[in-house]
Amino acid sequence: MEADTAATDHVAAGPTSSPLILAEGLTKVFGTFTAVDAVDFRVERGEAFGFLGPNGAGKSSTMRMIGCVSPLTAGRLQILGLDPATDGPAIRSRLGVVPQQDTLDLEMTVRENLYIYGRYFGLPRAALRPKVAELLEFAQLADRADSKVEPLSGGMKRRLTIARSLINDPDILLLDEPTTGLDPQARHVLWDRLYRLKHEGVTLVLTTHYMDEAEQLCDRLVVMDKGRIVAEGSPRSLIQEHSTREVAELRFAPGENGVAAEKLTGRFAGANERVEALPDRVLLYVADGEAAIARAHEVGLSPVSSLVRRSTLEDVFLRLTGRSLVD
Missing domain, CATH: 3.40.50.300 (P-loop containing nucleotide triphosphate hydrolases)
Structure with a gap:
């Protein structure tokens, strides 16, 4: 296989x-x-x-x-x-x-x-x-x-x-x-x-x-x-039901992820589109990852690095069950 x-x-x-x-x-x-x-x-x-x-x-x-x-x-x-x-x-x-x-x-x-x-x-x-x-x-x-x-x-x-x-x-x-x-x-x-x-x-x-x-x-x-x-x-x-077609991952300088996420929140209106700030990166759940990165540049953001990947079952799993550890 x-x-x-x-x-x-x-x-x-x-x-x-x-x-x-x-x-x-x-x-x-x-x-x-x-x-x-x-x-x-x-x-x-x-x-x-x-x-x-x-x-x-x-x-x-x-x-x-x-x-x-x-x-x-x-x-x-x-x-x-x-x-x-x-x-x-x-x-x-x-x-x-x-x-x-x-x-x-x-x-x-x-x-x-x-x-x-x-x-x-x-x-x-x-x-x-x-x-x-x-x-x-x-x-x-x-x-x-x-x-x-x-x-x-x-x-x-x-x-x-x-x-x-x-x-x-x-x-x-x-x-x-x-x-x-x-x-x-x-x-x-x-x-x-x-x-x-x-x-x-x-x-x-x-x-x-x-x-x-x-x-x-x-x-x-x-x-x-x-x-x-x-x-x-x-x-x-x-x-398809719980996530988006693509996910854009943007990494910013230390301490800037939260600010970047705030600037991007509300700028994506498609089904299940959302912004999630993590300690080391910002995730943009969107239909078009490259367009989302371009939009980030349009609002004055300059990520240190960025990538676009397809949405996975792990994205669904974390959205439904959360990112917190369960003992």
Whole structure:
């Protein structure tokens, strides 16, 4: 997969009468704290669906309910047409789960990790051998099949964890922060593996902190904040709805950003156009970045440097959830 290929350029699965996952008023409460506050969403067969949000937004609590390891407090949740409250084991047998932290057996070989995990699902030995070989090729680990897991790189371990999650041919693959801690090269290799799975018909449900990852992989996503869904759509539609086509970044001498922002505020009147002053630069959310920079010069401003870039999902995310850190 090319690095600049957006998932939104491909046709997602259309709505059907029976989504693989259906949540209505889904709620999770811990004591007096509401982690997930009456959210609604549906995941269709064959699509890649993402949960984005800052820490504490409710993403992990939602994923745990989908994974049938945490009961819902209120609302309705249906997975593969089944009820997690009564059909948990049956649902889990059809899920593949990639946790945020790898849980591989470090003392075993790559091949043994796959083989033993398959035996947990009751797969017969004769069927496991070709399946393990297939997954080793898929994860690009065939040449390390007999190596111990412990000395493998982070990217290799992550690919092995994903391969292991596919041993039971799951209907849904749940991925919690799949590329956290990986270097850029390893992330792109992993994206390629997930991209292949999606186009082979595997339904992906993931959480991620990486906006570029969401743009690459997700057909649709929801942005969560404080337990609620604040936006939903494809990456492209979210950018169109909540941001502008371009962003002009202007850098001024120390201490001048605030003054420059004041001079520019109110001079852009298009949909979602606005001015945002940051400690190190001024952002102009506009339809035409070059025209916005020219307008800054017209009012007597002389930025030290400037650039124009396309608006991204990160711009949407920060506008909807804020720039403040959440503990």
